[in-house]
Amino acid sequence: MTSDTDPVLAEDPITGEEIELPADVEVGEIIDSPVTGTELEVISLDPVVLEEAPELEEDWGE
């Protein structure tokens, strides 16, 4: 049984290793892969799917 405070487990899309995400992770959130440091985007939560995040573009910012 899981609770709201349990970490979420997901597969790192680059290495295939299992990684831990914060319990309050959001769709659209960017996570730094603890394995490679690559930025990963949370695509969905049920099931948890991660993809490599888009490259930074020139018009990004504040």
Add this chain to the structure above:
Amino acid sequence: MQIGILYSRIRKDEKLLLGELRDRGHEVEKIDVRKERFGLDSTTANVDDLDIVVDRCLSTSRSLYATQFLDSYGVPIVNTPETGDICADKAKNSLALARADVPTPATEVTFTKEAAMESIEEFGYPCVLKPVVGSWGRLMAKIDSRNAAEAILEHKETLGHYEHKVFYIQEFVDKPGRDIRALAVDGEPIAAMTRSSDHWLTNAAKGGETKPFDLDDRALELVERASEAVGDGLLGVDLMEVGGEGSGEYTVHEVNHTVEFKALDATTDVDVPAKVVDWLEAKAAAAADGEEVTA
């Protein structure tokens, strides 16, 4: 309330905002602009019942178009497309500040590298060359010599897209190793901090060290006037001290319209997301009462 968030990436800032909205019991509609279609009369995004939408798009181009479409459907949105249009472009930003008689660094825009070279020589060295659209200190150049100027201008003309052929040239302000970021809602500051660095770029995104800063009366006045100059809203107003640290004299170099606040929240004792949501609730209530959202 039902509050929409336009986004293309959930940063720490959006996460703080989402957490505060949900803690207060608001229904949040996350609108990923990458997945939606925006027609002339309607959109695939679920916006019909929203009390207000807050634009948190990371991409400036998406922010500017998506807010215009939502505004055209009559959806209350902050910041407004008009404010975004001014803040997203450094030339428009400078013009708005100058029009409102807010002190801002001397600036020229040129459209050829020859005219840019004339402008740079007249400013003298060092001076600063910035892209008209961009953030986080990216592609900004402090030009120390004619040789450097010639090289940078040639690179921009050869390698850049058309926006890089709009040369935005500015005096170099000899700030005391820090600048000031004030977060304000409709001109009223929520919190402020300094950003310090040995590098000439002091942006927090560039690793500048941040400390809380108490705005004095002059700074408060300038934040209010700078905010009003761009049409008000949830804004990051950036100031530099002229005449040394604590001089009480400032110049406002820009106003940011999809302002990041995680550094300010971590630096100061102010609960920044709570203050932002207080303001959003007030804006939504005003919109429900039929007032035009002007921010």
